[in-house]
Amino acid sequence: MNRRNDLIIAAVILLVCILLLGVTRNITPAGAANYPRILLITMMVLAAALGAAAYRDTKRTGSPPEPSSRSPRPYLLFAFCAAYVALVGLVGYFIASSVFLFGVMAYLGRRKYGQMLLIVAGLNLAVWYIFMIRLNVLVPMGILFE
């Protein structure tokens, strides 16, 4: 575990809690704000304890080395996911999923394009059949095609 990160986390939590404490002033009737306030204060105490423990440990052992696994991949994948969801809202689930599936498989190093197309078709078919035909659940069609 990274002590320096713990210090940053503690600071971020404290900051967010102070902001949220400010928001509780707008809650009416005020009685409903007490419980969130108690939670926020508890959270700040816990964050302070986390920070204090981390600080004590850095003092004792010196700054430990950074962990090596700092791959940007998860963040990039998350960005893909966000773009994907935005695309779903725009052009619907089936088109967006096809693009996303193909793109991410390629990004993660798959090169068997025929197989990839089969997987894309398989997912679309399965979702179409299970959700739209069997379950009668709506699948987003996108505002462009509404």
Next chain:
Amino acid sequence: MNEYLLAALQRALLPQSLVAMTFGVTAGIIIGALPGLTATMGVALLIPITFGMDPVAGLLMLTAVYGGAIYGGSISAILIHTPGTPASAATALDGYEMTKQGKAGLAIGISVIASSIGGIISVLALLLLAPPLSRLSLRFGPPEYFLLAVFGLTIIGSITAKSLIKGLIGAVFGLLLATVGIDVLTGAFRYTFGITALESGVSLVPAMIGFFSLSQVLMLTEETKESIVSLPDLGKERILPTLEELRSLLGTILYCSVLGTFVGILPGAGGDIASWVGYNEAKRISKHPEKFGTGYIYGVAAAESANNAVTGGAMVPLLTLGIPGSATAAVLLGGLLIQGLVPGRDLFTKYADVTYAVIVGMFITNILMLIIGLVSARYAMYIAGIPINILIPLIVALCVIGSYAINNSMFDVWIMLVFGLIGFLMRKQGFHPAPVVLALILGPMAEMGLRQSLVISKGAILPYFLGRPISLILVVLIIASIVSTIILERRHPERILVEE
């Protein structure tokens, strides 16, 4: 109760139920066997599919996935020394040693037998404990529900994270999330920021899909390998243990099943903890503790019977009081709620037909798992070989459609996405999503209970709590759980840490 059982058996044996169970067990085994995909994640992903199904068939599918995945996790633990689910970490110790000795088939065979027996015993416990507990649930009023929620949170906070403080931070974070929306007691708008979709609070199932499924997928991308290295060939190996072996194992399996059921009943403590408890206990009472860890069949049997025994145990507090007995059970609660089934006495009176059919069905599920598991054992290794770069985008696509389908809402999909990122960041920093999700469920229970108690007692809350026997017991339990955690953390700062 008996008059329900026959009708329940008939309903559980309907073709649709049997299809749902078979599909659930198979899907569960596959999900479990895939390293990185957990039981919790599988159930979260499949909830939306149960949405339009018959309640019994839908719930049986979910519980079948749960049981199947907990067993399936042992396959990759045995074959490639990578627990498919965290619940199988203890199985890897002896299971992989057995693989190295060329006894992988036998290890899988014992695993599936122990898992099924564990599951069956826990379902029996569920059948015996839940109905009386549900009648007792009427004695639980606002103060008891408040204390029960607190008890659940102290347990989950102390066992799942890498440190008590981080576990508690996760729990309080979940409690805060639970305050979003219109307050039932005053009608006040809290943290809705003018967004109508937030007025009924953070949508539970999308949030859970994000926390458990998407965040897990993001974790997986850190270690993308095309496929897993050399898989052992099970072609000619013996899978079934001899009758002699089976008889000698039976004591261990039964003992660990009971332990696992008990761990399951504890709020929030799931298969991961049960398997370690079972493994350590079996080792402690064994005549040959030194053989544990060297490919000893008792090690596999102990861990696997204990972790599958959680499945039934975790349903006991879930069905009777609405308190999930494990992280997966927390997700299962979402599956109950979308069928319009609210935990509590109603499940054993008004909806008794559904509830008993599910419980009886869980029994059948475990038998199905035994059959499917033994038949498929020889092919199990192929599952563990599915490339991760196909799985990742597929799971994301399922997360998206799943969180949308619950309420036909794109907003819910964004909720899923945001919580996926938060869950991922938390995991990276030694936090765990389970306390957050459990607190999200227990939060309203805790707040309502506390504030209702204040109203009923007109502010004199302490005498009100202390004047009620069940409250008093719960207060003692809460103090005991906190104190024991602190002592444990002092004594064994490097204790085995549970990942999920």
Next chain:
Amino acid sequence: MFKKKGALLLIIVGLLAAFAAMAQGYPTRAITLMVMYPAGGGTDVGARMVASTAEKYLGQTLTVVNKAGAGGFVGWEELIRKKPDGYTIGFINIPGLTYGYLDPSAGRKMSLGDFTPIMNHVYDPGVIAVRADSRFQNIQELLDYARANPEELTATTTGVGSDDHLAIMQVERGTGAKFNVVHFRGFADTLAATLGGHVDVLFANVGEVKVPQQNGELRTLAVLDDKQTDFLPGVPTLEEATGLPVYSGSARGLAGPAGMSKEMVDVLAEAFKKAMEEPEHIEKMAEIGLPLRFMAGEEYQAYLERQEQVVKELMGW
């Protein structure tokens, strides 16, 4: 000049097209029926039941879509923004809707005028009940005690602004009794709290207490309606027992966005009316504890306006 003529021509063409469409007869395609509560809940079950029957009389499919959230307002805000073409309609739940748009702290830009009321389907009158072993044998005893010992008896509601809450306020106002009001999330919770003896008085609805009353777990003391109900034989109305005319209950009906034509409303109301008269529907709805009450046209409009008055008076808005 030409422009004006062109515009006139367009209007005429448009009108003709509209008439042509009407001649074909509304509805010509599937109608989306929005339910503002989750699938599987009471509103949803009742909605799907009546929709599947009404389809026969409409000659078109009714597609039920759940749009839950914010006590229904996620769906209602979407509904009033739809085109009033008769192809998107939804269930409105009273008094939840009324209370929600009147509540000034909610700041909703919505009023009754944003809807075209079509017809009412379910009306579930309120009841006052106690646990079967309670010391209160009838409603008069209960109210007398609550007047003499203000705020000593606890009473349940299913949330601020729910019909149970409004019922308590109306009873208190009319009788001078005073309860210690405890809000819960839903009927499952209020019933459990009452049966467990954690609260004294249960404010709920006829359909909800039907089964526990039959089981002998509850004693229903009064119905808050102008007549007794078949669901609870022998239980007097509050008016009969005390002379106080309190009529309170929860209603679920159909509405569309403002501006739907009278023809469409009539077609829909007629189809649903026929569906509600089918013996099978009546029986099924009674089974799940949802009493039917058809209201349409001016009667329904008047009911909705009266509810507005009740909420405004009680809350002082």
